[in-house]
Amino acid sequence: MSYNIAGLLPKLDNVAFVNYITSFDLVCLTETYVASEFESNLFKDFGVFVAKAKKLSYHGRYSGGVIVLVRKDFVPFVKSTYLDVDNIVVLRIKKVLLGTDKDVMFISAYLPPYDSSYWKQTPHGYGMEIIEKCV
Numbered sequence: 001m002s003y004n005i006a007g008l009l010p011k012l013d014n015v016a017f018v019n020y021i022t023s024f025d026l027v028c029l030t031e032t033y034v035a036s037e038f039e040s041n042l043f044k045d046f047g048v049f050v051a052k053a054k055k056l057s058y059h060g061r062y063s064g065g066v067i068v069l070v071r072k073d074f075v076p077f078v079k080s081t082y083l084d085v086d087n088i089v090v091l092r093i094k095k096v097l098l099g100t101d102k103d104v105m106f107i108s109a110y111l112p113p114y115d116s117s118y119w120k121q122t123p124h125g126y127g128m129e130i131i132e133k134c135v
Helices: 009-013 015-021 128-134
Strands: 002-004 026-030 046-051 066-071 078-081 088-093 104-109
Touching: 009 015, 026 104, 046 088, 066 088, 066 104, 104 128
Parallel strands: 002 026
Antiparallel strands: 026 066, 046 066, 078 088, 088 104
């Protein structure tokens, strides 16, 4: 499941939301605004993979951020691949889990809007160029 959450922390008090999220085995939350490693007892049955949100200016909130939740039963088959790129989580999923011939690279990304101030402050290129570099 993929969900542009537009701010995760305020939603964690909503039991219906948490129940919905935890009904899936693999959850991609984008635009989380979470700027640190994320830990919550609400997701104790999941491995958590984080691309931290960034503060773009002195004023205002953090921007972007991606959190991927993988049910703990599947975590032994998943390995995080570190990239020095904002707003992207890359996971290698072992072929034995999916029954494929090769491992699968899973990319969860948040791309800020075209007119976002993010693009004025990043050395990584624009939009899909970032995804292409990951691949």
